Amino acid sequence: MVTLAEVARHAGVSASTVSYVLSGKRSISAPTRERVEQSIKELGYHPNAGARALASSRSNIIALMVPLRTDMYVPVMMEVAIAVATSARAHGYDVLLLTGEEGPAAVRRVTGSGLADAMILMDVELEDERLPLLRDARQPTVLIGLPADTVGLTCVDLDFTATGALCAEHLAGLGHREIAVVGEAPAVYERHTGFAVRTLEGLRGRARELGLRLLHRPCEGSYESMAGALARIFDERPGTTGFVVQNEAAIDPLLSLLRRQGRAVPEDISVVAVCPDQVAVQASVRLTSVAIPAEEMGRRAVELVMAKLEGRGADEVTLLAPELTVRASSGPAPHPAP
Secondary structure (H helix, E strand, C coil), rough: CCHHHHHHHHHCCCCCHHHHHHHCCCCCHHHHHHHHHHHHHCCCCCCCCHHHHHCCCCEEEEEEEECCCCCCCHEEEEEEEEHHHHHHHHHHCCCEEEEEHCCCHHHHHHHHHHCCEEEEECCCCCCCCCCHHHCCCCCCCCEEECCCCCCHHHHHHHEEHHHHHHHHHHHHHHHEEEEEEEEEEEHHCCCCCCCHHHHHHHHHHHHHHHHHHEEEEEEEHHHHHHHHHHHHHHHHHCCCEEEEECHHHHHHHHHHHHHCCCCCCCCEEEEEEECCCCHHHHHHCCCEEECCCHHHHHHHHHHHHHHHHHCCCCCCCCEEECEECCCCCCCCCCCCCC
């Protein structure tokens, strides 16, 4: 195992100089720093994590709280988590994975023990019970999501309110006047999960402005639950010609059920989804969709955390603008039968 002294001999400097390059506690000339870094790379030196933490008062760990719920689409959560881990490693940090179900207890454990230098939280609710602890914590925190009150917090998220509005505008522009929203599982709305509630707010607000009739039905995502939701939608609003789906698990059942009922997409029914591009293009009909920028959200969250750790970050809210990609599932509203 390569030692710090061996790195110093290889670079032709003192052991203290190598230590200062690693810790950043003193200014080292660029040529010397480059020589030390080259020696570290050639020799494959890895500082002892425990010793490094003691010397710097840092663990070089970022805690990431991920929701692992059955009513959430786990692949998107994992894509965000992978982006966080990859970006953190580029900055020399490792990631400690926590489950969202631990809630405030996990926040207390991390903030009270110094287990991690910073935290990134996902699955943010409008009135999230973790927020008071985060506002009082000495460790920098970034939320991937948006609570109702963002004072004293740093957040990054897709602008889900604008996403809902964009979906309504697209269908209205095609002449649709009766729109149904197939939403997440009921528990997601019961928890007041930010992304789901904000999308619905955006849809409802823009629908009112455009004179659209809008019906929202939560759905567990199984074939049976989608069949029940679809039957209720057409019973209540038989003139429905446009669907907005914010539930990845419900997409295939919806398209299959519409096909079995003899309703062609997009000739009879237009479908717009809020989902990852991969889900949209692999559906039985390539879906017009607003993509979930999971990778960008994870990367931005790490950048915001690093800025805070380096003393140059202020509390801010970063909302990513939604982009709607038109594919084969949306078209002009059908003319009513005479």
